[in-house]
Amino acid sequence: MSKLKGIYTDIVKIRRMVFAELARLALKDAECEEFDKIPYRIIDTEEATYRSSIFKERAIVAARVRLGLGMDYETNQEHKLLSEGIRNFLKNDNQLKEPLVNVIRFACEKCPTNAHFVTNNCRKCLAHPCSIVCPVDAITIEEHAAVIDQEKCINCGKCKKACPYEAIVNYERPCAAACGVDAIESDDYDRAKINQDKCVSCGQCIIACPFGAIADKSMIFQLLKSIKRGEDVRAIIAPSFVGQFGPLVSAEKIVASLKELGMKEVREVSLGADFASLHEAELFAEDIPEKQPYLGTSCCPSWTYAADKHVPEVKDNISESSSPMIFAAQSVKEDNQDSKVVFIGPCVSKKLEALSDRVKDEVDYVITFEELAAIFVAADIELTKVDAEEEIRDASYYGRAYANAGGVAEAIRQNLKEKYEIDPPITKADGLAECKKTLIKAKAGVLDGHLVEGMACEGGCVGGPGTLLETTRGAKYVTKFADESPYKFAFENDKLNKKDK
Amino acid sequence: MVKVEICVGSHCSLVGALNILETLEKLQEEYPEQIQIERVECMDMCENIKKAPVVKVGAELITSAQTQMVISKVMERIK
Numbered sequence: 001m002s003k004l005k006g007i008y009t010d011i012v013k014i015r016r017m018v019f020a021e022l023a024r025l026a027l028k029d030a031e032c033e034e035f036d037k038i039p040y041r042i043i044d045t046e047e048a049t050y051r052s053s054i055f056k057e058r059a060i061v062a063a064r065v066r067l068g069l070g071m072d073y074e075t076n077q078e079h080k081l082l083s084e085g086i087r088n089f090l091k092n093d094n095q096l097k098e099p100l101v102n103v104i105r106f107a108c109e110k111c112p113t114n115a116h117f118v119t120n121n122c123r124k125c126l127a128h129p130c131s132i133v134c135p136v137d138a139i140t141i142e143e144h145a146a147v148i149d150q151e152k153c154i155n156c157g158k159c160k161k162a163c164p165y166e167a168i169v170n171y172e173r174p175c176a177a178a179c180g181v182d183a184i185e186s187d188d189y190d191r192a193k194i195n196q197d198k199c200v201s202c203g204q205c206i207i208a209c210p211f212g213a214i215a216d217k218s219m220i221f222q223l224l225k226s227i228k229r230g231e232d233v234r235a236i237i238a239p240s241f242v243g244q245f246g247p248l249v250s251a252e253k254i255v256a257s258l259k260e261l262g263m264k265e266v267r268e269v270s271l272g273a274d275f276a277s278l279h280e281a282e283l284f285a286e287d288i289p290e291k292q293p294y295l296g297t298s299c300c301p302s303w304t305y306a307a308d309k310h311v312p313e314v315k316d317n318i319s320e321s322s323s324p325m326i327f328a329a330q331s332v333k334e335d336n337q338d339s340k341v342v343f344i345g346p347c348v349s350k351k352l353e354a355l356s357d358r359v360k361d362e363v364d365y366v367i368t369f370e371e372l373a374a375i376f377v378a379a380d381i382e383l384t385k386v387d388a389e390e391e392i393r394d395a396s397y398y399g400r401a402y403a404n405a406g407g408v409a410e411a412i413r414q415n416l417k418e419k420y421e422i423d424p425p426i427t428k429a430d431g432l433a434e435c436k437k438t439l440i441k442a443k444a445g446v447l448d449g450h451l452v453e454g455m456a457c458e459g460g461c462v463g464g465p466g467t468l469l470e471t472t473r474g475a476k477y478v479t480k481f482a483d484e485s486p487y488k489f490a491f492e493n494d495k496l497n498k499k500d501k
Numbered sequence: 502m503v504k505v506e507i508c509v510g511s512h513c514s515l516v517g518a519l520n521i522l523e524t525l526e527k528l529q530e531e532y533p534e535q536i537q538i539e540r541v542e543c544m545d546m547c548e549n550i551k552k553a554p555v556v557k558v559g560a561e562l563i564t565s566a567q568t569q570m571v572i573s574k575v576m577e578r579i580k
Contacts, residue, residue: 008517008568016515020550246509246519247540373515377550383511384542468514470523 001431001458002178002208006470010050011212017042018064019220019374026224027379032083032090038065039082056106060212063104070096070217076106096217100201100352101194107213108191111173114155118146121167130159130168178208180432180456181310200305202432202456203348203465216348216465220375223342223365227262231340233364234265236328238345239273239395240403240462243477244369244469245376245383251481252388257381264339265332270395272328273299273402273411274490275500279321281415284451285422292317293448296439297408299323300461301353303435303454311439318454324402325350329362340364344372346403346464346474349456368466393486396493400482404475405430405460409453414489416451424451431458502535503578505571506557510543513554521554521568528572535579 004011021038024030039058048054062082067073071089118130122145130146131139138152139159146167148159160168175192176184183198184205192213194205206214227233235258242251249257255266276299284295296318298304307318322330329341342365343350354363367375376383398411409426416422427450429438435454441447457463462474469477487493491501507513507522522540529536547553552564558574 006520006523008520013516020515245511246514247522248509248542249514373511376511377515381511382543383514384509468519470520473523 001463001471002174002204004174004210005207005463011210014042014050014061014212015064015215016370016374018061018068019218019371020378022065022068022218022220023224023375023378026221027228029228032087034083035065035086036081036083038062060104060107063107064215067102067104067215068218069221070094070219072097073102073104094222096219096222096351096355098352098355099194099196099199100348101199101203101206101214101216103192103194104213104215105187105189105191107211108209109211109213110190111175111192112171113176113186114170114172115150116148116153116155116157116160116168116170118148119167119169120145121165122146122163123165123167125164127164129162129164133158133162174208174210175205175214178204180204180434181306181436198309200302200309200432200456201349201352202302204432204457206348207465216351218371219351219365219367220371223367224375226340226365232264232336232338233262233340233342234267234332234336235263235342235344236267236269236272236325236332238325238343238347238403238461239268239270239400239481240346240460240464240467240474240478241344241369242481243474244346244467245373249383250388251392252390253383253386255390255392256386256388257376257383258344260381260386261375261379263342264336266392267328267332268392268394268400269324269328269343269345270399270402271331271493271495272324272326273408274396274399274493274496275327275331276321276324277398277402277408277411277415277490278496278500279327280319280412281419283319283321284412284416284424285420288424288451289449293445294442294450294452295319296442296452296454297412299325299402299408300455300457301347301349302432302456303429305349305352306432306435306454306456307439310436311443314439314442317442323353324399325353326359326362329359333362342367344369346457346461346467348465368464370466370468373468394493394495395485396487396490397482397485398488399490399493400485401478403461403478405455405458405463406453407460407478408455409451411490412451415491418489419491425449427452429454430460432456502537503559503575504537504539504557505575506539506541507571508542508544508547508553508555509540510547512543512547512550516550516553517567518554518556521556521566521571524568524572525575528575532579536575 039061298319401407
């Protein structure tokens with residue numbers, strides 16, 4: 001997990017301020033020219049605060065505004081007001097398109113890529129074990145210190161371990177270190193570049209970059225415009241939502257606040273999780289091991305993209321079942337045909353899932369908790385003071401516990417035990433790098449007979465890049481809320497049809 | 502004993518109050534007898550986010566609070 005996850009930095013502040021500004025302008029039906037003022041509203045000093053120049057600071061905010069509206073990244077090679085591009089975008093389809101996660105190239109500080117360096121802790125000792133353990137003879141003892149020949153070095157780390165003075169460090173690009181699928185490369189100027197053929201849009205690099213040079217696109221503006229147009233917008237909210245808006249804001253208050261914002265209804269995505277866990281238990285009971293060697297879960301889009309892009313041989317064994325998001329959205333649309341559905345969650349890659357041909361008619365918008373918190377501020381909704389009476393009881397204990405690592409497999413296992421008397425071996429991949437390793441193991445046949453859970457974010461969905469709470473804290477709220485559920489098992493849920501149980 | 506009131510309203514939560522709270526709670530585990538934390542509703546002192554997050558350490562009001570600032574004020578008082 002990135003070291004920056006859960007720490008509130010100026011990068012987080014600027015990102016959220018941009019979201020709040022976009023929401024503010026959407027809500028007041030502002031003219032396009034208003035967008036030109038955002039960089040000046042957010043960077044309102046006379047001298048630079050964060051970077052080498054105030055003009056660069058504002059240009060980066062402008063790039064964030066474009067991405068925040070869902071527009072593509074653009075190189076600054078042509079004289080153009082921010083509002084000109086925005087006007088064209090809004091006049092056309094104003095649809096967010098791939099790539100979802102983008103490097104704001106001129107914000108990238110070109111960190112050196114993975115390398116071992118000798119720091120000035122080196123005492124040029126007589127033993128110099130570093131050079132002795134080096135398997136490629138890359139270390140020489142020069143006049144003042146040991147020196148690593150970067151051409152020869154294979155980054156094995158043996159010298160670092162051998163040094164008695166902690167003098168050797170392994171320097172990694174934070175974005176690349178956070179990427180579990182090695183999708184970060186360098187462009188011609190040595191800036192980070194995302195290889196879209198490898199990227200699974202998990203969003204961890206967004207959190208990891210200490211210069212705030214990576215951002216994803218958002219649908220804040222599109223969602224709020226839809227509400228403003230008077231459309232029948234209904235929300236489905238992912239199980240990690242509890243606690244994300246502060247310790248005094250109960251799940252019920254979050255639901256009431258969403259209604260105050262203009263949503264006609266709010267359902268728990270955990271309802272879809274109950275549906276999905278039953279469906280996947282049925283698939284497992286029917287197909288494993290006769291028709292299919294093992295079953296991978298379906299709910300994490302980055303996990304399924306990792307299979308598609310990196311280990312395509314296993315693709316067919318990742319469940320074809322729809323994700324909880326899709327099931328929850330379908331249940332809303334069955335009851336309300338002309339409605340628009342917004343998925344609210346911790347997840348960046350759900351934005352991409354919602355754009356796919358299979359899902360685009362079910363889920364209209366995806367926003368993160370962080371984006372929603374900014375929307376509440378822009379709409380001047382004070383969550384601690386909202387009246388909430390309505391109880392929410394859409395899902396079972398195991399459906400609500402989906403948001404924690406291990407929760408998905410456990411929910412499916414409980415269904416298998418109770419309904420089919422099967423207790424399968426379980427393999428859990430926690431974090432994207434683990435996901436990739438697990439997929440490779442699955443391909444090798446090591447996981448035959450297993451129920452395989454993949455979660456691209458460490459800790460599960462509560463570790464998602466769109467959360468406000470530190471991961472373990474979010475996990476505690478999820479467990480507590482699951483304990484309050486009216487049902488234990490998915491098949492006890494009154495809100496599911498008989499045929500689905 | 503130092504009492505810390507931390508606003509956890511919409512504005513303050515967006516700009517870091519939850520992170521300050523988390524660090525404070527960890528500090529409280531080390532000094533359970535000396536720190537009292539009160540999570541409070543919006544105190545209307547953030548002037549529409551400009552001065553958020555708002556934290557009170559004892560009688561001292563801190564606006565645009567940052568974690569390191571709050572923690573050091575608390576430590577001053579318990580030492």
